[in-house]
Amino acid sequence: MSSDRVTLEVSERGADQVGSRRVRRLRKEGLVPGVLYGKGHARAIVVGERELRSALTGPSGLHAIVDVVIEGQTTPHHAVLKDFQRHPIRGTLTHVDFHEVRLDRAIQATVSVQLVGESPGSKQGGTVQQVTREIQVEALPSAIPEHIEADISSLEVGGTVRVEDLVAIEGITFLDDPQVVLATCSIPRGITELEEAEAEAAAEGEEGAEGEEGAEASDDGSETEAD
Known part of the structure; x- marks a missing residue:
């Protein structure tokens, strides 16, 4: 169960940290841009990738309750991970979304x-x-x-x-x-088909053997009549 609580310190992104060019610069500095969604608001945030990765690899994994503390504030925002993105080659975190929750509501x-x-x-x-x-x-x-x-x-x-x-x-x-x-x-299909083929071959073999026995019996009977 995700009973462990994780504290994550973040900073709000200002106007100079919004936009694809500025976001790329943040990532080069080891920072991950993200959004903290709450009731009636969405805050653009930035967090260190090392700290973020540590928060999401604890005992509770991706379902940990994260106490997001925004720089300059003292009251934490209880949140859960909503979504995240990784770089397709390097595997580094490139974006993260948190969703504020009430601990007494499902x-x-x-x-x-x-x-x-x-x-x-x-x-x-x-x-x-x-x-x-x-x-x-x-x-x-x-x-x-x-x-x-x-x-x-x-x-x-x-x-x-x-x-x-x-x-x-x-x-x-x-x-x-x-x-x-x-x-x-x-049972794997190939094995099933092989078993069916073997069963059919065995059945054909038995029918062939019975046919040969019947032919031999007929031959014996013909010779007796001729005598």
Whole structure:
């Protein structure tokens, strides 16, 4: 659960720090531009990338409650990460959006799904495939989990694990349709086709053997009549 609180000091961006050219300059200086969204307002902010990365890699991950402290102010703004962008090659953070929240009001969030346990079907030659990797949940900001676990220890070949199979967690509501499939277990198509071909070949072989036995019996009968 994201019960840990992280403090992040930021500065408001002035008019001289808005615009693509000025934003590029900020990034070269190791700063990340962003926006702090609140009820009826949106503040343009800037934060050190090192400090930002540290705040988002704690025990609660991307679902941590961040106490955003704006330079020159003493009252923190309780916020959660709304969105972020990375440089496609270097992987550095290039933009971040925070959304102010009330700690006593539930919010909706997207949470990753992790498969746990060992599927019996995999021991029978089946392949487990994760179909859905994220689900929507609703909970208080402090109760949003870093991930949801889906138990596949009862997943047989041909079976499925759905949202309705998730273990209920107190204080958390799963918002997705209960019938949404999270994981399946099936025999790979190539193996299935090979087994079918082998079965057909075996059946044809048996039919051929029976035909030969019938022909031999007929030959014996003809010779007896001739005598």
